Structure formats: C-alpha cells, structure tokens
Amino acid sequence: MILYLDSSAIVKQYAVERGSAEIQVAAASAQIIGTTVLSRAEVAAAFKKGCRTKALNEKSAKTLLRDFNREWPNLIRLRVTERLTKHASTLAWDLNLRGYDSVHLASAAAWQQALERAVTVATFDSAMWEAAQKIGLASFPPDLPQLLESWRTPSGVS
Numbered sequence: 001m002i003l004y005l006d007s008s009a010i011v012k013q014y015a016v017e018r019g020s021a022e023i024q025v026a027a028a029s030a031q032i033i034g035t036t037v038l039s040r041a042e043v044a045a046a047f048k049k050g051c052r053t054k055a056l057n058e059k060s061a062k063t064l065l066r067d068f069n070r071e072w073p074n075l076i077r078l079r080v081t082e083r084l085t086k087h088a089s090t091l092a093w094d095l096n097l098r099g100y101d102s103v104h105l106a107s108a109a110a111w112q113q114a115l116e117r118a119v120t121v122a123t124f125d126s127a128m129w130e131a132a133q134k135i136g137l138a139s140f141p142p143d144l145p146q147l148l149e150s151w152r153t154p155s156g157v158s
Helices: 007-014 020-029 039-052 058-074 082-095 099-115 126-134 144-152
Strands: 002-005 032-036 076-078 119-122 138-140
Touching: 002 007, 002 020, 002 099, 007 020, 007 039, 007 058, 020 119, 032 099, 039 058, 076 099, 082 099, 082 126, 099 119, 099 126, 119 126, 126 138, 126 144
Parallel strands: 002 032, 002 119, 032 076, 119 138
Antiparallel strands: none
C-alpha cells in the first residue's frame, strides 16, 4: 500500500489517542508513506493546540514534536506548486473542503498520478475521507464513519 497521511493521521502516529492503533497498523504495512510539506506546520500547530486545550502538557508536546521532526525526513514530502494549488482550489469549491484539506487531497491525487499506482489517503476527517473516494483515491480507515460513530457512543456501544 502507498499511504498518504494528512495531518490528523500523522498526529495519531505520535500522540496516543483514538485512531492511533489503526494508523500504526496502516503505516507498518505501507510500502511508501508521504504527505504534503504543509503537514510539518499543521502537526506542530496540532501539538501546540494540545497544550492550549490542556490535552498535553508542554513537555509532552515538545517531545512529540521532536519525535515527529526526527522522522520527517523519512516521509515522501510532496511540494506545493501553483498547479497543485489551482487543483486544490477547485477541490475546495467543488467538494466543499477546508483549504488545507483540499491541498492534502490535491497532493495525494498528484502523487497517485505521478506514481501511476493507487494511493490510499489516511485521514480522520469525514469530509476529506469522502472527498478522497469521490476523486478516485482509496480512503483509510475503510470504516471511518462507523469508527467515528463508535467513538461518540459510550463504550463504543450503539
């Protein structure tokens, strides 16, 4: 599997939270893992937000960020170009996506086109998960809607 990680999936690789186990399994089975270069800023912002919301203490967040930065060179880092940004703006409009989500999606689509092989987008954002499928990308986790619903119900019981 060729795995594209959006920032929500990357964060789950480092911070133990719901979805971490799933993303660890996917990453371990992937042949190649990539993301857009913008993920570096998004992941740092997510860890800092963890401090602001008291989900993480400053020391833990700094450790997570350090670990992420250490592993960053091991990811395929997809550049953001004018052409990619144009595609992202179309995706944002047509699929009702947030700006950076559309950049992630355009990056994964461009990567799939360049490789001429299927790319699986790992995300825990339901809008992006659905949009990936609409443009011909595989989505991970395969059962995200049910997974998110199980996280909303006490003890995962419906």
